[in-house]
Structures are given as C-alpha cells and as structure tokens.
C-alpha cells in the first residue's frame with residue numbers, strides 16, 4: 001500500500017515497537033499519525049507536527065469510543081497495544097490469562113469494532129494487527145499469552161475474509177523477540193524495535209498480508225507456510 005498522504009493510528013505508541021513504528025512512519029510522507037497511548041503524558045516528543053497524541057486504553061470501552069470519534073479519518077489502523085504474562089498452564093493464574101486476553105484479543109476487537117463503521121463507510125482502509133510468532137504456534141513458557149495471540153490470529157484471518165469484498169485489507173504482523181520492556185525476560189537474541197519497525201513499514205508498503213519483521217520471525221514464517229508440525233517443535237525447543 002502507498003502510505004503517501006495516509007492517516008495512521010498506532011496504539012501503544014509510547015514505547016517499544018509502537019514508538020519505533022511511529023518514528024519510522026514519520027520518515028514517509030503520511031499526512032497524520034495518531035500516537036495513541038493509555039497515558040498520553042507518557043508519549044515521547046516525536047518532534048513532528050503530524051503527530052496527534054490520542055488517549056486510548058483498549059480495555060476501556062469509553063476510551064475506545066472517544067478515540068474512534070476523534071480519529072474518524074484513519075486509513076491505516078495499527079493495533080499494536082499488548083501485554084504479556086509469563087507462565088505455562090500449571091503456573092499461570094486465570095487472572096493472568098484473562099489480562100492478556102482482555103488486552104490482546106478483546107481489546108483489539110473492541111478497537112476494530114469502533115473504527116470499522118468509518119472504514120466501511122469509505123469502502124477502503126487497512127487494519128494491521130501486531131500478532132506474534134506465538135500466535136502461529138504456542139510456546140509453553142507464555143501459554144496464556146500464546147492463546148491470546150492465537151485468538152488474535154483467528155480474528156485477523158476471519159476479518160480479512162469478511163472485509164476483503166468491502167475494500168478493507170487486514171494484515172498480520174508477526175514479530176519474533178524484540179528488545180522491549182514486554183520481552184525483557186525472554187532469553188533469546190532480540191532485534192531492536194527500530195529494526196522491527198523498519199521491516200514492518202517496508203512490509204506495509206510492499207502490501208504484504210503476513211509481515212515477519214526479524215530473522216527468527218522469517219524462519220517461523222517459512223515453517224508456518226510449509227510444515228505445521230516442525231513449527232510446533234521449533235517453538236518449544238528445550239521442553
């Protein structure tokens with residue numbers, strides 16, 4: 001897709017992949033970018049007049065409604081906000097699992113539902129969901145998080161089929177380990193948020209439906225396309 005003169009919203013834009021994606025998008029000639037954060041005071045100074053700070057807590061229905069009313073002109077909605085609890089199915093509590101589901105699945109769904117009438121009214125637009133490689137095959141130490149991202153992947157796929165005839169594209173973004181607060185405890189080599197953001201924006205510009213923005217993600221993407229059993233094994237090396 002051409003990003004030229006587009007209006008973009010990135011949720012969870014105050015840090016990590018979200019903030020890096022805003023910075024990378026500002027290198028294109030987008031018209032405006034809503035930098036959405038549950039606490040806009042936490043947003044960095046992006047130093048660009050095209051950035052419009054926006055309050056958005058994806059788990060707060062009133063906040064989601066206000067954001068959709070304010071930003072009715074969004075062409076590209078990047079659903080990046082997310083949380084991750086550590087735990088397998090023995091150690092994680094229901095509260096931990098529910099928290100990740102509420103943000104990563106129900107929160108993203110609520111944002112999509114709120115913005116959808118404007119997309120359908122124009123008969124155009126793109127919804128890009130930041131899923132994860134663990135949305136394609138679970139990894140045991142983050143079982144609840146994996147389930148929330150698998151649900152988000154299911155949403156991404158079925159929404160794509162629903163909206164394609166209506167002129168609205170739905171894209172999935174599948175990072176591997178990225179060096180952010182969320183992944184601080186992940187014991188794997190990580191790319192920087194800037195590297196992930198670079199490849200996310202390049203993937204958007206190329207029109208990719210599946211964006212794998214780092215080397216490990218590309219390997220997982222290959223297994224996803226070719227061998228589901230190997231994919232499951234690769235996501236659980238070491239038990």
Ligand SMILES: NC(=O)c1ccc[n+]([C@@H]2O[C@H](COP(=O)([O-])OP(=O)(O)OC[C@H]3O[C@@H](n4cnc5c(N)ncnc54)[C@H](OP(=O)(O)O)[C@@H]3O)[C@@H](O)[C@H]2O)c1
Nearest residue numbers: 012016017057058080081082132175177178180181182183
């Ligand atoms: N880092 C990785 O290795 C990795 C890999 C695959 C996928 N991802 C996904 O990438 C996305 C961004 O994560 P990150 O790695 O950049 O982590 P991060 O630096 O911790 O950023 C997470 C962002 O989500 C926001 N957020 C959390 N709950 C929210 C809510 N209820 N409403 C609005 N915003 C909320 C956070 O806001 P606060 O600062 O207010 O908490 C923060 O801006 C997530 O969806 C994550 O699952 C990350």
